[in-house]
Amino acid sequence: MNTDDELDRRFSEKSAWREARTPWNLAVAALRDAATPHWDLTQTNPTDAELPYPVEALMEIARQTSALPYDPAPLGTASARRSLVDRLAAGHDPDDVCLAASTSELYRFLLDLLCDAGDNILVPAPGYPLFDMIGDLNGVELRFYPLLEADGWSIDLDALEAAVDSRTRAIIVVTPNNPTGSCIDHEWPALIELCLAQQLTLISDEVFAPYRFRPTDGGSLLDAAGAEQILHVALGGLSKYAALPGHKLSWAFVGGPTALRRTAMRRLETIADTFLSPSSSVQAALPALLDLAPEMQRAIRGRCLENLSQMESLAATSAVTPLRPTGGWSALLKMPRILDDEAWGVRLLTEARVVLQPGSLYRFGGPGFLVASLLTPTERWREGMSRISAVVDRFG
Ligand SMILES: Cc1ncc(COP(=O)(O)O)c(C=O)c1O
Numbered sequence: 024m025n026t027d028d029e030l031d032r033r034f035s036e037k038s039a040w041r042e043a044r045t046p047w048n049l050a051v052a053a054l055r056d057a058a059t060p061h062w063d064l065t066q067t068n069p070t071d072a073e074l075p076y077p078v079e080a081l082m083e084i085a086r087q088t089s090a091l092p093y094d095p096a097p098l099g100t101a102s103a104r105r106s107l108v109d110r111l112a113a114g115h116d117p118d119d120v121c122l123a124a125s126t127s128e129l130y131r132f133l134l135d136l137l138c139d140a141g142d143n144i145l146v147p148a149p150g151y152p153l154f155d156m157i158g159d160l161n162g163v164e165l166r167f168y169p170l171l172e173a174d175g176w177s178i179d180l181d182a183l184e185a186a187v188d189s190r191t192r193a194i195i196v197v198t199p200n201n202p203t204g205s206c207i208d209h210e211w212p213a214l215i216e217l218c219l220a221q222q223l224t225l226i227s228d229e230v231f232a233p234y235r236f237r238p239t240d241g242g243s244l245l246d247a248a249g250a251e252q253i254l255h256v257a258l259g260g261l262s263k264y265a266a267l268p269g270h271k272l273s274w275a276f277v278g279g280p281t282a283l284r285r286t287a288m289r290r291l292e293t294i295a296d297t298f299l300s301p302s303s304s305v306q307a308a309l310p311a312l313l314d315l316a317p318e319m320q321r322a323i324r325g326r327c328l329e330n331l332s333q334m335e336s337l338a339a340t341s342a343v344t345p346l347r348p349t350g351g352w353s354a355l356l357k358m359p360r361i362l363d364d365e366a367w368g369v370r371l372l373t374e375a376r377v378v379l380q381p382g383s384l385y386r387f388g389g390p391g392f393l394v395a396s397l398l399t400p401t402e403r404w405r406e407g408m409s410r411i412s413a414v415v416d417r418f419g
Contacts, residue, residue: 037159047368047381061376062407064395069266072398074322088307097296106310112276121291124271124300126230126260132294134161137192144193145186148386151201176205180213187221197228198241202385202394204348206241218253225255230263233320235350254279265316272305327397330404341412352398358391375410
């Protein structure tokens with residue numbers, strides 16, 4: 024039998040992640056293994072959330088686009104890139120768009136473009152855990168800048184600035200952020216000024232942009248005054264935009280001063296050419312999929328708003344404080360301080376068979392945050408919420 028150390032010697036250090044074995048992970052695994060009925064409020068895969076997909080229309084698009092010739096265009100086909108600009112970024116040059124199979128892959132491309140091993144990038148906390156893995160794989164250090172709960176999860180700009188050093192290459196912002204649901208708004212000028220002063224690239228992850236509950240909240244980096252002075256990138260993708268994660272297509276809009284932008288695009292082209300990852304068929308289908316997307320966005324926004332109002336009625340009857348997000352697919356429950364988030368997660372699993380993620384998975388600083396997916400089918404959500412309330416009442 025090989026020991027862990029012997030096995031580790033055969034593989035790279037950067038891939039030596041250990042399976043998380045926290046009490047919450049173990050309790051979730053035990054519940055699922057025992058096939059015990061439970062109420063999972065963490066489902067984020069829209070294709071598994073009982074949403075009304077336009078199946079016939081999707082099949083017709085696939086029929087028309089799956090048997091076309093292969094066009095190995097590294098940054099994506101001209102027609103796919105043009106369709107994105109026409110629908111999402113009027114006035115942007117299609118030559119300054121890069122396609123990849125997913126937003127995660129675009130992050131990989133961007134770190135390859137901007138960073139050498141030992142460089143660092145700044146990312147929000149709380150935030151999406153994907154960055155940890157991508158940072159590890161690229162040998163890039165992540166520096167977390169705090170979002171301030173008391174100020175609607177706005178960026179702590181002083182802490183952000185203090186985190187910059189000579190090895191910092193980029194600031195990543197996520198708007199709406201996963202899982203706080205907060206949007207960047209008044210922070211754009213300070214972010215742009217800092218990037219200009221320190222020669223940093225500003226990357227704005229806007230995958231959840233169509234899910235702002237009031238469209239006037241927040242806006243795209245592409246529209247921010249002064250963004251043209253710095254190298255900047257706005258990210259989006261079909262997995263959220265059209266609720267089609269299996270179609271595997273995402274985009275990066277790149278902007279900024281001409282020499283920087285052209286160099287970035289030339290280098291991105293070579294990186295993308297190494298993989299040529301998005302399929303021809305999804306690129307050919309893109310204009311039709313973008314046209315279908317508003318239908319899915321409406322269905323998801325309706326689901327999220329219904330679940331949010333259900334969650335808010337919990338506030339009236341229990342010691343749980345639901346935090347209303349500005350956008351996105353997640354909701355936060357702030358639990359009474361008698362337990363930390365992990366202990367609350369375990370208690371809800373064992374006493375109510377309700378699955379919620381402890382906030383520590385997303386680097387919440389303070390205790391007692393649990394994260395729920397607003398995509399959860401409404402009946403399950405309702406039952407889950409009333410079970411949470413019963414456990415909290417019983418506990419004190
Ligand atoms: C903020 C954020 N960015 C990127 C992604 C990854 O998107 P993709 O499915 O396009 O890789 C996710 C996935 O949930 C996300 O929450």
